[in-house]
Amino acid sequence: MGKLSRLTSKETESLLLKNGFELLRVKGSHKIFKKLNVRVVVPFHRGKILHPKIIAKVIKAVNDN
Numbered sequence: 001m002g003k004l005s006r007l008t009s010k011e012t013e014s015l016l017l018k019n020g021f022e023l024l025r026v027k028g029s030h031k032i033f034k035k036l037n038v039r040v041v042v043p044f045h046r047g048k049i050l051h052p053k054i055i056a057k058v059i060k061a062v063n064d065n
Contacts, residue, residue: 004055009044012058016040019062035065 007015013031017023021033021040033040040061042054 004052004059006049007055007058008047008049009042012042012050012055013044015062016042016058020065021061035061038065 009031013033016033019035021035021038024032024034024039026032029044031042031044033042038061040058042058043050
């Protein structure tokens with residue numbers, strides 16, 4: 001796999017919502033999104049870049065649906 005984009009939590013949330021995911025719930029600083037049987041957890045820490053493993057999971061979830 002090539003180099004992944006650097007995304008913030010806000011950009012990731014926007015990407016998920018545009019691809020049909022719904023905000024299921026918020027627990028602490030984490031938002032849980034769901035579409036069909038796929039659940040994605042995104043940590044929200046203002047101004048921080050998400051870890052590449054989290055971005056990879058989000059991209060995989062978006063591409064699979």
